[in-house]
Amino acid sequence: MTSPVFTPRVFSGIQPSGGLTLGNYLGAIKRFVDMQDDAFETIYCMVDLHAITVWQDPADLRRNTRELCAGFIASGINPEKSILINQSQVPEHAQLAWIFNCVARMGWMQRMTQFKDKAGKNAQNASLGLFAYPALMAADILIYHATHVPVGEDQKQHLELTRDIATKFNHDFSVDFFPLTEPVIKGAATRVMSLRDGSKKMSKSDPSDASRINMTDDSDTIAKKIRKAKTDPDGLPSEAKGLEERPEARNLVNIYAALADQTVAEVLTEMGGKQFSEFKPILADLAVAKLSPISTEMARLVAEPDEIDRLLTAGAQQARDITAPILRQTYDIVGMIPPKHV
Ligand code: TYM
Numbered sequence: 087m088t089s090p091v092f093t094p095r096v097f098s099g100i101q102p103s104g105g106l107t108l109g110n111y112l113g114a115i116k117r118f119v120d121m122q123d124d125a126f127e128t129i130y131c132m133v134d135l136h137a138i139t140v141w142q143d144p145a146d147l148r149r150n151t152r153e154l155c156a157g158f159i160a161s162g163i164n165p166e167k168s169i170l171i172n173q174s175q176v177p178e179h180a181q182l183a184w185i186f187n188c189v190a191r192m193g194w195m196q197r198m199t200q201f202k203d204k205a206g207k208n209a210q211n212a213s214l215g216l217f218a219y220p221a222l223m224a225a226d227i228l229i230y231h232a233t234h235v236p237v238g239e240d241q242k243q244h245l246e247l248t249r250d251i252a253t254k255f256n257h258d259f260s261v262d263f264f265p266l267t268e269p270v271i272k273g274a275a276t277r278v279m280s281l282r283d284g285s286k287k288m289s290k291s292d293p294s295d296a297s298r299i300n301m302t303d304d305s306d307t308i309a310k311k312i313r314k315a316k317t318d319p320d321g322l323p324s325e326a327k328g329l330e331e332r333p334e335a336r337n338l339v340n341i342y343a344a345l346a347d348q349t350v351a352e353v354l355t356e357m358g359g360k361q362f363s364e365f366k367p368i369l370a371d372l373a374v375a376k377l378s379p380i381s382t383e384m385a386r387l388v389a390e391p392d393e394i395d396r397l398l399t400a401g402a403q404q405a406r407d408i409t410a411p412i413l414r415q416t417y418d419i420v421g422m423i424p425p426k427h428v
Contacts, residue, residue, distance in 0.1 A: 089424040090198035091263040096121050097232035099173065099223075100132035102150040103142060104290035106157045108299040113238030116382060119162040120238055128168040129230055129405065130158055131215075135173045135180060135222060139215040140204065152394045153384065157301055159385035165397050173226065175402035177248050178409035184219070189255050190221045194247060200240070211330075224248040228264045228283040229409045236270040240287060240319040259419050275344035281315040284333025302385075305378050309370040312338075318360045324358025326350050337363075345376050367419075382426035 094290075100110055104141045132154045137147060151172055158170060159190055174181050195201065195217055205212035223244050227235055228251070235245055245267065250266035280286040280297040288298045299308055316334045323329060329336040329350075342365075343353045357365055387394065414424065 088261055092170050092231050092233050094126050094268075095230055096126045096128045096205040096233045096234045097227050097230050098236050099132070099133040099136070099226055099339075100138045100154060102132045102134055102147060103137040103140070104150060106154065106301040107278075107288055107290050108301070108341065108373075109238065109275075109278035109288035110290075111157075111161065111301055111377075111380075112273075112278055112341065114236065114356070115158060115161045117236045117273060118158070118168075118268070121234070122163060122168050126234065126339065127356075129171065129232070130163055130168055131171050131173050132158075133173045133226065134221075136219060139213055140301060142350045153388055155394050155398060156384045156387035157380070157422060159387060159397075160380045165401065167402050169404045170397060170403045171401040172398045175228075175398060176409055178229050178406065178413040179222065179225050181413055182229045182416060183222040184227050185420060186221040186251050186255075187218055188230075189258065189310070190224075190251050194250060197241060197243075198247070198349070204247050206239075214416045220244045220247045221251065224251045227267055229250060229412055230252065230405075231265055231412060232267055233265050234268050234270050236272075239271055242269060242271060261419055262298050263415070264420060273344055274348075274350055276340060277335040277342075279333060281311055281337075282318065284335075299373065299377070302381050303377075303378065304381070305374045308373050308377060309367075312366050314372060315366070319358060320364055321361045322354065322357050324354050326354060328354075338362075338365070338369060342372060345369075345372050354365040 089096060095229070096118075098114060098407055099104070100114060113197070117215070118130055133189055134152050137150075155170065155172070159165065163170060198220055201212075201217060201219065202209075224247065226346060227248055230424065237245065249266045252266055255260055255264055267390060271289070279289045279309055280288050282297040284293055286292070286297070290298065292298060296314060299311055315338060317333055317338065320332070322335070324338070329339060339350055339353055339357075341356075345352045346353065355370075417424065
């Protein structure tokens with residue numbers, strides 16, 4: 087059988103489970119914007135069904151979903167070029183996820199490091215949704231037959247599982263229906279680390295606010311957090327080799343490179359030899375210059391929630407033109423009888 091040629095299509099998602107961090111911006115959103123301008127069809131999603139795998143206060147969930155949508159747009163996602171959706175408004179995601187729950191194996195899910203991290207010691211008390219999380223993520227991607235998924239490093243294992251699910255489905259039903267999606271994990275900031283501890287990922291769930299830059303932080307806060315970021319006593323090397331075993335120094339250089347759209351080598355050619363007392367203010371100025379227009383625009387957009395809701399409704403309609411036929415074909419492959427139109 088010849089393999090079908092899939093239209094180049096990008097899908098990615100972010101959980102509205104708290105504010106956006108610099109990690110989300112550099113590892114994901116900034117790269118979503120770049121791909122929007124390439125020759126891809128692009129679909130970006132606020133994954134509210136994923137967010138509720140751990141407890142979310144309903145009012146916070148609504149606010150965070152709108153704020154995330156504002157963050158996407160303020161960062162440069164153009165609803166005229168990309169389809170922007172809220173996951174729960176496109177029911178085919180959850181419908182395909184059920185099929186995938188029946189394809190994926192318990193053992194596959196048990197190996198997921200994100201589940202182990204999030205469930206912690208008391209896995210018996212984790213929600214069933216948290217366990218099944220990667221099957222819903224595979225459905226998010228495959229309900230569009232997406233070919234490329236830009237993400238940060240921490241999502242790599244989930245994307246491998248997405249390929250495993252597609253392969254097993256295709257094999258079980260002797261079809262070549264779902265593509266083997268390519269993860270796109272590129273650039274200097276695929277893993278932005280905590281500003282307080284270079285061995286930990288920058289995360290919205292870290293109890294220390296000083297560990298991260300939030301996309302809603304004002305200029306003074308951003309500058310203060312960078313000034314106080316943990317470093318070591320040495321200056322900046324002039325080659326990347328000199329950053330080995332220096333996780334905090336490497337992290338600040340990576341952040342600079344990603345914000346400046348430069349490679350680490352280019353940054354070090356320019357900055358090598360500087361002390362952190364000199365480099366940190368330069369980094370802070372760059373971060374403020376790049377991030378403060380985004381936070382100002384986010385504040386303007388969240389003040390108009392009706393406009394955001396309208397955009398998301400339009401996005402869901404566009405999305406369903408793609409997802410409804412793919413779900414119909416999936417049901418047919420599995421052997422489900424379609425409703426008769428009378
Ligand atoms: P989430 O909401 O945890 O993170 C969203 C995106 O931000 C990236 N990211 C980072 N990148 C670099 N450094 C960091 N410190 C950092 N923190 C977060 C993540 O890698 C991710 O790309 N499971 C996903 C959401 C999801 C999804 C999908 C993604 C649901 N369905 C389908 C892609 C395709 C998640 O929890 O992302």
